[in-house]
């Protein structure tokens with residue numbers, strides 16, 4: 001179902017409109033609106049508990065907003081189940097990578113191809129020639145992606161033998177194998193070393209350009225946010241506080257206050 005509300009930007013890969021989310025009496029998101037321009041990298045930042053991951057969960061179909069509209073590449077997705085989102089061109093990574101630890105790294109990455117491999121469980125189990133050909137293609141792309149992220153050496157290892165940082169790389173490869181147009185990254189730099197963050201910045205820039213992606217990234221690492229993003233949306237207590245460049249956000253007194261608290265912010269500026 002393709003719909004337009006008339007309020008989304010025409011070149012937006014993602015339009016979030018007045019999204020609210022409540023759990024019982026708790027308001028987690030309160031009327032949040034923003035657009036992610038096609039081909040850009042948008043940062044979603046804010047203090048702990050601001051609602052960033054909850055908003056990602058609404059966009060990826062893991063949570064259903066209490067109110068509001070979310071358009072992914074022009075399609076209203078609010079009542080779309082999470083497993084359908086890959087077919088609409090959306091892929092995401094998680095704050096805590098969700099991998100099959102008993103499966104190999106390559107098998108984990110291959111899960112990303114299920115949204116576009118033809119047929120279904122029946123043709124996969126019969127291993128029809130067309131299915132086998134597509135599977136070989138998916139496997140070659142998965143290995144290329146692992147190579148690009150410096151993980152080719154780990155392809156046949158069980159995922160649980162890899163560090164947390166490397167799990168994040170595997171998850172990114174799995175997301176990319178689903179051929180997304182919109183990629184959501186939830187705290188990709190958390191737990192990574194300085195060198196790993198630098199490599200991640202390079203990889204995200206490269207894949208964004210090569211795969212013509214729109215990227216939305218939640219991150220506390222301001223170095224990564226400044227290096228990668230064109231714009232940021234700042235959330236605080238579930239509401240949008242401001243939107244601008246990373247530099248504008250970092251010098252905005254409302255943002256400084258949200259991170260440090262009012263008194264500490266006043267001390268900082270004294």
Ligand SMILES: Nc1ncnc2c1ncn2[C@@H]1O[C@H](COP(=O)(O)OP(=O)(O)OP(=O)(O)O)[C@@H](O)[C@H]1O
Nearest residue numbers: 023026028046047048049050051052053054055095
């Ligand atoms: N399923 C849920 N049930 C009840 N409350 C929830 C649920 N999911 C999130 N919350 C609450 O929503 C608020 C926002 O949490 P969320 O994880 O989205 O924030 P965040 O900005 O991503 O924080 P962080 O930067 O620490 O990851 C928190 O108070 C959290 O406890």
